[in-house]
Amino acid sequence: MTANAEPTTAARPPLVTVQGLKVAYDGGPLVLDGVHLELHPGETVALLGSSGSGKSTLMRSLTGFAPVTSGSVHVAGYDVANLRRGELRRLRADVGQVFQQFNLVGRLSVLTNVLTGALHDAGPVNLAGGFSAAHRRRAMELLDRVGIAYKAKEQARSLSGGQQQRVAIARALMQNPKVMLADEPVASLDPKLSHTVLDLLQRIAREDGIPVLVSLHVLPLALRHSDRIVGLRHGEVLVSAPTAQLSTEQLAPLYDGDDEEGED
Incomplete structure (x- = not known):
């Protein structure tokens, strides 16, 4: 499935809104610095960035597993930074998650x-x-x-x-779920299977009318299987645009040099 077949999704109110998000663990340096993000019903958004860019921390912040040092995070009607334990459980029940290692009971x-x-x-x-x-x-x-x-x-x-x-x-x-998060869901799969899984996630977004945020490393996969791309570098948003407006060359700066050791 090619990207951007349904351009009307962004016209619908977002189910996820992140504004000015800063995250630091235990008083350490900022892992995320002023991140803005919106996820709209029915769209697939590829989250790009090398190791240490803050991708995993951003995903964790959407379900309350990363501290909101400042800024705001709203997911499916929840104000994530101000939830009590029972409310956090309900939020996490409303967010479907897919992981690199599958996490099945074999x-x-x-x-x-x-x-x-x-x-x-x-x-x-x-x-x-x-x-x-x-x-x-x-x-x-x-x-x-x-x-x-x-x-x-x-x-x-x-x-x-x-x-x-x-x-x-x-x-x-x-x-x-009201929102789907997929953290490197194809990192351990071969290219053909990667396309199959990402195509499935994109169809789910459109058919169920829910946003899917998928973290990826491979640029051609992101360009083929997303409606929008958000790119992080050193905890800041370097790229945020519809996929149709982007190219491999425009995304290459996300991976220039090596990020410092830290949260992915």
Whole structure:
């Protein structure tokens, strides 16, 4: 799927708004310095930057795992910097996350791994006695959507890397998320599988009307599978523009030289 097939997404009110965000850990130097970001329903935004640029910290700030030193972070109606513990749990249930290492329980079935995405609303009775029939139907529907329903009864560890990542995406969708975050979701996959996974994430954004923020290192993947690109360097936004307006040459300064050791 090519980028920018749906130019109307940015006209819709953002579901994520970050303004002037500064983040420092334990009184140390700033990891993020004055970052602005908006994510609109239905769009896929590629987050670029080399190691130490602050990509992972920015993602963590959206779910309250990184301190907001100053500025503001609003996600799906939550003021992240001012949430109590119970509110943080609800925020995190509303944000689906996909990781580089898949984070599946290898000995459990593919279906059970997807069902764990519903743990936030399963309740103590269901946790003790198993998930409801409605949850199981939903999980099978999601496995069918990502193309691996036929693997439902197999152990997750028996699947290929690309298949495991699709299970992880189905698990995130099981939460009925309002926002999706994908942190280097194709870093351990070959190029063909990378395109497949990113195409799936972009289709989910458009079909479900939710924003997807995906952290990437490979420029051609970002240029092909995103509607907008935000580039960080040394904790600051160096690039923020629609993908159609950018080229590899314009994005190259994000990777000039080596970033200092620090948070990715």
